[in-house]
Amino acid sequence: MSANLEIANLRKVFNTGKPAVDDVSFTVEAGEIVVLLGPSGCGKTTTLRCVAGLEHPTGGTIRIGDALVSAPERGLLVPPRARNVGMVFQSYAVWPHMTVRQNVAYPLKGRGLSGAEMTRKVDGALDLVDLAQYADRPVVQLSGGQMQRVALARSMVYAPRLLLLDEPLSNLDAQLRLRLRDDLRRIIKAAGLTALYVTHDQLEAVVLGDRIGVMQNGKLLQMASPEEVYNRPADLFVASFTGASNFLPGRLRDRQGEFGSVELDGGLVMQAWCAQGLAPGAAVTVAIRPENIRLEAVAAENRFDTEVVSQRFQGVQTAYALRLGATTVEALATGTTMPHPAGSRVAINIPPQTCWAYPAQ
Ligand SMILES: Nc1ncnc2c1ncn2[C@@H]1O[C@H](COP(=O)(O)OP(=O)(O)O)[C@@H](O)[C@H]1O
Ligand SMILES: [Mg+2]
Numbered sequence: 001m002s003a004n005l006e007i008a009n010l011r012k013v014f015n016t017g018k019p020a021v022d023d024v025s026f027t028v029e030a031g032e033i034v035v036l037l038g039p040s041g042c043g044k045t046t047t048l049r050c051v052a053g054l055e056h057p058t059g060g061t062i063r064i065g066d067a068l069v070s071a072p073e074r075g076l077l078v079p080p081r082a083r084n085v086g087m088v089f090q091s092y093a094v095w096p097h098m099t100v101r102q103n104v105a106y107p108l109k110g111r112g113l114s115g116a117e118m119t120r121k122v123d124g125a126l127d128l129v130d131l132a133q134y135a136d137r138p139v140v141q142l143s144g145g146q147m148q149r150v151a152l153a154r155s156m157v158y159a160p161r162l163l164l165l166d167e168p169l170s171n172l173d174a175q176l177r178l179r180l181r182d183d184l185r186r187i188i189k190a191a192g193l194t195a196l197y198v199t200h201d202q203l204e205a206v207v208l209g210d211r212i213g214v215m216q217n218g219k220l221l222q223m224a225s226p227e228e229v230y231n232r233p234a235d236l237f238v239a240s241f242t243g244a245s246n247f248l249p250g251r252l253r254d255r256q257g258e259f260g261s262v263e264l265d266g267g268l269v270m271q272a273w274c275a276q277g278l279a280p281g282a283a284v285t286v287a288i289r290p291e292n293i294r295l296e297a298v299a300a301e302n303r304f305d306t307e308v309v310s311q312r313f314q315g316v317q318t319a320y321a322l323r324l325g326a327t328t329v330e331a332l333a334t335g336t337t338m339p340h341p342a343g344s345r346v347a348i349n350i351p352p353q354t355c356w357a358y359p360a361q
Contacts, residue, residue: 002194003065003161004030005051010060012046020046022218023060028162033188033195034223035209037202039241043218044198048164051196052087053080064162085162086155086193090170094139094150100126101135104153111158125153128187145176152184156191163188163195169204181207202242206230214238230289235275236358239287246288246329249360254280262286262357266326271302271352275359283360292354293331295320295340297347302355305347308340322348 005028012021021043028034036044049055051062053069056077062070064085069078094103105122113121126132129149134142139150148168155163168184169177185208188195199205205212206226213223214234222234233239236247250264252274260274262284272286297303306322306329318338320331331348333340340346 002030002192005162006063008061011058012050013058019218024220026213026223028194028196030194031192032210033208034211035197035205036213036215037205038215039200042215045166048166048198052085052164053083084160085164086160088151088155088165088168090167094147096140099136100139100150103139103150104157107158121157125157129153144172145180163193165197167199236361244287244289248286248327250284252278252280252282252284259352268325270355272355272357273353274357284357285360287356290330290332294349295333295346297349299349302350302352308342308344308346310342311338313338
């Protein structure tokens with residue numbers, strides 16, 4: 001049975017002093033996929049290893065289903081084996097001298113199952129990852145993507161209460177990564193598993209996660225649906241890490257509720273969503289995703305005249321550098337034609353709900 005996971009005030013300080021995980025709290029509901037997203041070194045793996053029991057947390061509590069598995073302040077630490085979690089790592093971690101079937105059957109040994117039960121469970125897991133026809137092949141004859149699916153089948157075969165995945169796609173080539181990325185969500189959902197998945201790849205997070213938690217320097221900055229993380233980033237770091245590439249300095253002139261007007265350096269005035277606590281007069285940075293800048297203006301609000309500095313053909317889209325007042329912004333337009341040559345003028349719209357003002361940094 002899948003269980004929920006509840007992490008409260010988790011802290012891990014290695015002897016180096018600076019916390020690797022710093023007061024992190026979140027829950028994963030039963031059957032939910034939560035992705036921890038963040039740059040290398042932000043504490044994703046350490047969080048996952050604390051849940052698995054491979055790392056001894058410094059503080060906070062971890063609960064899997066009804067069971068408290070980690071509470072160092074009370075001297076409680078359930079060993080990894082007794083937590084009944086499945087793990088998939090970056091490296092394939094399959095046993096090279098075994099067949100696919102033997103690899104997947106391995107975790108079932110010593111659990112007192114009959115031969116028939118074992119076969120049924122292994123066949124079920126192999127079906128799930130679409131490897132039934134390879135069951136009796138030596139695992140070394142498989143591609144990287146297939147090996148990773150063997151590792152996945154092996155981690156799911158004993159129906160763990162929780163599945164932990166640490167960048168399982170990062171050793172695969174780009175094309176395989178895309179395919180397995182789409183497969184993974186389907187497989188985890190089909191098995192009804194609760195999953196905590198760790199990656200530094202924002203697209204992987206968006207495609208896989210029911211919710212995404214963005215981490216930086218051991219802290220969890222935001223935990224929300226992919227749509228919310230992409231459309232209302234909690235702060236400048238989350239905005240930039242998930243793809244906002246335009247950061248315009250300015251000053252908040254006035255605000256009415258969630259929205260306000262910002263005078264950008266150079267004098268242009270822009271309507272923007274304002275982060276909590278921002279008061280008129282505050283120095284702000286307005287973050288904008290390049291794909292939210294609409295070339296060919298249709299509305300009066302946040303309509304600006306720009307000059308095309310450069311255009312770069314990128315296949316299904318074109319990247320433009322546009323002169324906007326005192327700065328240059330990056331904009332993306334989908335489609336394979338390039339109607340705006342360098343030097344031409346183009347009017348743009350940037351819908352106010354896609355302009356986010358944060359305290360300046
Ligand atoms: N065994 C360890 N001893 C000391 N520091 C560690 C150890 N493992 C991880 N760290 C440090 O903890 C921080 C978080 O690491 P990690 O959880 O591996 O990050 P991520 O998985 O997000 O890349 C990093 O600064 C890393 O150097
Ligand atoms: Mg890691």
